[in-house]
Amino acid sequence: MTSLATGTGPATAPGSVGAALETVSAATNDGYADLPRHLLAASDLSREAAIAVLDTAERIDQAIAGREVRKLPTLRGRTVVNLFYEDSTRTRISFELAAKRLSADVINFSAKGSSVSKGESLKDTALTLQAMGADAVVIRHSASGAPHRLAGWVAGTVINAGDGTHEHPTQALLDAFTLRRHLLGGAVRDRVGNGLDARHVVIVGDILHSRVARSNVTLLHALGARVTLVAPPTLLPVGVDEWPCSVSYDLDAALAGADAAMMLRVQKERMDGAFFPTAREYTRGYGLDLRRRALIAPHGIVMHPGPMNRGMEIAPAVADGEGSVVTEQVANGVTVRMAVLYLLVSGEGADRV
Amino acid sequence: MSSEHVAHHSRAAGVDQGRASTAASDVSGSARDAGRSSRKPDSRTAVILSDADIRRTIDRIAHQILESIGDRPALLVGIPRRGVPLARRLAARMAQFSPGNYPVGALDITLYRDDLRGRPPRALAETDLPQTGVDGLVVVLVDDVLYSGRTIRAAMDALRDHGRPAAIRLAVLVDRGHRQLPIRADYVGKNIPTAFDDDVAVHLTEIDGFDAVTVERAA
Incomplete structure (x- = not known):
């Protein structure tokens, strides 16, 4: 880097925290403008948008690495609903932890023991969540396509946490x-x-x-x-x-x-x-x-x-x-879901398609 | 510290225009950007600091930091994007003036911003702080332009989550006034009186290929 060449002292080179601070290169990836409104299928993501999510996850990992307080204030005051029609402790916990690490309020809604077991339809449940002001709904459902239907009914962001044999x-x-x-x-x-x-x-x-x-x-x-x-x-x-x-x-x-x-x-x-x-x-x-x-x-x-x-x-x-x-995948799951929530929910209401 | 130019145009929106104007992709479609393209580029743009001015200014701030930190362990923390190369330049000059180890870090404040709502998603920048934390260190935050003060507030919020520094100081290349928060810099390269809708641009070789600070006056 030219700056260091001109500035480095003859006796002592300046210390650096990492092995070498990376060049802060221009973040010109236009994948950020290309992000979808909802994340329903992998095909919603272009190559650039997928790379934007992965890069964001890397940055979030850097931001909380080695900290005492592993929490960020980014989604303070936002509500994320985990709507799980199918048992999945791992995925639900991963999404819950991701939302909580971003300071969102999290509501877990599982089909068992809820109004769903009393026969409430997906649409009525969706309208209830809508009335409660959910900013994002994370849905797991045994029926392929359920998240897609939900996206048509609620104003918030819908994130597919697995639907039938379709997408995850x-x-x-x-x-x-x-x-x-x-x-x-x-x-x-x-x-x-x-x-x-x-x-x-x-x-x-x-x-x-x-x-x-x-x-x-x-x-x-x-x-x-x-x-x-x-x-x-x-x-x-x-x-x-x-x-x-x-x-x-x-x-x-x-x-x-x-x-x-x-x-x-x-x-x-x-x-x-x-x-x-x-x-x-x-x-x-x-x-x-x-x-x-x-x-x-x-x-x-x-x-x-x-x-x-x-x-x-x-x-x-x-x-x-x-x-x-295998265990690293679990840890990375939280980081990547934080990236998805940050990118799709923090600017909620932004003017994009 | 600039007191000669007090902000009269405090803006309810609270957008940190200083950052917006120095990071090209930061805010899209603002009225200011739209207006700028229709302006003649040369008539209202003035070079406030040349490359030699910037070099001298960094040398002076390096001396000032050395003087005030004394023997205490310090950490220079640049705020991306242009605060990071500035912090590295400062550390290099400090090492030349007073041989020693002056570590440099980076702190992205995007996740701590107070204006994320209702905007398109922003790319995050690099964060790189010591694995050993910031406890007990004199942390010198380094940024290019001090404007509303919101970026610095966010940086202090972020630092608090990383630990408990002995002290936090602030070094900026340019103070353009118009603070929206009770924040001031400890080391200022140059105070530049501006109108709130003037456009201050810092160019650094590491990012832009040349060194200069320019002001484009609003129409």
Whole structure:
């Protein structure tokens, strides 16, 4: 930097907090203007908008790193409603923590034991929330498309926390954030502004029922990554050949040299249709054991959205082994959801489409 | 400290126009920006500080900071964007005048702003403070332009969440008046009397490719 060249003393160079303060480069990414009003699907995000979310998460992480007070005042006075029609302790807690760390008021509304169990429709529930002045509604629903309908009924921002077998965009964002951290270099300046171009991610397991896979394929493709899906033929959705990814039935071949393996949970609660003969046969064909782990590139990572079926899709030694980022994904989930809430809710009412 | 130019045009909106005008992408579509494009660029723009002036000013502030911090441990904290290179320049000059270690940090205040509502989402900038915290340090906040004082208030709010500094000081390259809060700078490069809708622009080589402070007078 020219300034330091002219200013550095001959005897003592000035100290710096980090290894080297990054150049404060112009934040000219226009993804911020490109952010959607609601986050309903991964396809709502352009490459630039997705990078804007990931960059914001990096900055939020910097802003609260090593602090005593891990709370920011950004959403003070705002109300975020967690509307969960489907059990999901992990996702709900992650959103709740994200909203609370931004000082929002959080209301948890779960279908069990609420007016929903008395037969209230989604629309009536939405209008109730609207009347209570919710600035954002985070919705998890077993019906694909429910968040989309909700967005038409409420004035606040709607964030999809998983709808049926359709989409789970914040999971895809936290996965992309985790991938970027491990594959793009250790310094924030190596990552900010960048996608995942030419990185190879293998997603393995129950693609048919997985909203995580669906959102990840869309987002990773937008970020420039190459995605390979591996699954038994019975667990691939119709029309998967039109997704922007390749499909394989041979896990060993797909893993060779890959940058990341993302193992999906075998969703026992959706396995009423006998999709594979036995659990052991599934593990033999599509489980990640130590032998297969060694096929991934040396710098490669192992991911799982949780909760894991240890011994089924992932061997315990792999889940707890080197390059497993499963718990890191959970921590990153809070940061990425803070970024989404900040970007979509803090300027609520702004003039944008 | 500027007392010669008292703010008469306190604005209810409370927007920190100083930051807005120095960060090009900060606020879009404001009436001022729209007006500026129709103006003749040369007629009302004056260079207030040249590159040599800026160099001398930074040297003076570096001496002043050294004098006032004495032997106490200090941390220069730049407020992005242009406060960060200014803080680095100050630290480099301080090291030249009085050999020692003068760490530099960065503190983004966007998440502490009081005007986020009703605006498009803003990009966050870098924050980089010591892992060991700021407890017991003399923190010198560094920014390019002091205007409404809201940025500095936000920075003090943010610092409080990072710990308990022994003292917080403020160094600015330009004080243009029009404070909306009871805040003043401890080290001022130059006081520039302005109308509230004048446009003060600080250019620094690290970001803009050249050093200069200009004022564009309102029509």
